[in-house]
Amino acid sequence: MRFLFALISIFSLSACQTYVVRDLDLIRPDYLTGYKTKEVFDAEKLNKTLPEARLKEEVISANQMNSEIVQIKGLSVVLPEAKTTVLYFGGNLTHVDENAPHLSKIAASCPVNFATFDYRGYGRSNGQPDALVLKDDSLRIYDHVRAKISGKLVVHGFSLGSFMAAYIAANRSVDGLVLEGSSTYPDELVNAQIPWYFKPFVTVTVSDNLKTISNTQAVSNFVGKVLVITGEKDTSTPAYLGRALFESIPSQEKEYIMVPNGTHNNLMSNxxxxxxxxxxxx
Structure with missing residues (x-):
């Protein structure tokens, strides 16, 4: 989002203009950021937190428009005593090898199995992401995990991942939904980042692809268990957007938590x- 804000700031210097936010302004694969994996998460690292857990590397094959074979890679972790699996979709700029230690600590607190995958072009996965393909991939990933497990399957989406999680909840049966650091629509999220003093000089809209993504629409018929988590001082996805999303969910089994002094990245530690x-x- 800092990248996007910089573009808008520069653009606004040229008087009244319209800026169209495209997929790769919000979705930042590794070739754009220069990300390199510092430390691979493996069974040895897992067992320091969860001694009896089993780790398995996961691969889902898919196609790119140019006929390239894409491998969506991730991992799954199984605990002997766990009866529920959490399927986790991380935020933009996050990767399996950083998310897995975080998820292991959560699993140690309340025993759950978990699975998480890198988006196309991120970390372990190859390919080129865009908003439409990430939606399709989210269903591929869900179906892959659902077919391999028994018991409950809860979907947890953080930030960018919340759009994947909500999309799954609209198209598949889930046993629970967690939306952390989430928002309503991409255009509302983008406009929330624009300081008031820029708004007279720049009009921001989003691409046709991004217009197809709506958390508000995705959860409009959801009646299962759902937890929406926001941070009081989250400047990436302001709390009022998460609250608006929560209000749009018709479920009677929903809970909203705004973490006092919470930022975008520390909500699960509350x-x-x-x-x-x-x-x-x-």
Whole structure:
């Protein structure tokens, strides 16, 4: 989002203009960021937190428009005592090898199995992402995990991943939904980043691809268990957007938590969040 804000700031210097936010302004694969994996998460690292857990590397094959064979890679972790699996979709600029240690700590607090995958062009996965293909991939990933497990399957989406999680909830049966650092529509998220003093000089809209993504629409018929988590001081996805999303969910089994002084990246460390999260996934 900092990249996008820089573009808008520069663009606004040229008087009244319209800026169209495209997929790769919000979705930042590794070739654009220069990301390199520092440390691969493996069974040895897993067992330091979860001694009896089993790790498996996962691969899902798909196609790119140019006929390239894409391998969407991730991992799954199984605990002997767990009866629920959490399918986790990370935020933009996050990767399996950084998310897995974080998920292992959560699993140690309330025993759950978990699975997580890198988006196309991120970390372990090859290919080229865009908004439409990430939606399709989210269903591929869900179907892959659902076919391999028994018991409950809860979908947890953080930031960018919340759009994948909500899309799954609209198109598949899930046993619970967690939306962390989430938003309503991409255009509302983008406009929330524009300082008031730029708004007279620049009009921002989003691409046709991004217009097909709507968390509000995706959850409009959801009646299952759902937890929406926002941070009071989250400048990436302001709390009022998460609250608006929560209000649009018709479920009677929903809970909203705004973490006091919470930022975009520390919400799961809050004790209240941990209690509610464990309650939902059990």
């Amino acid at each position: 004790p209240q969040v941990q209690v509610s999260y464990c309650k939902l996934v059990q």
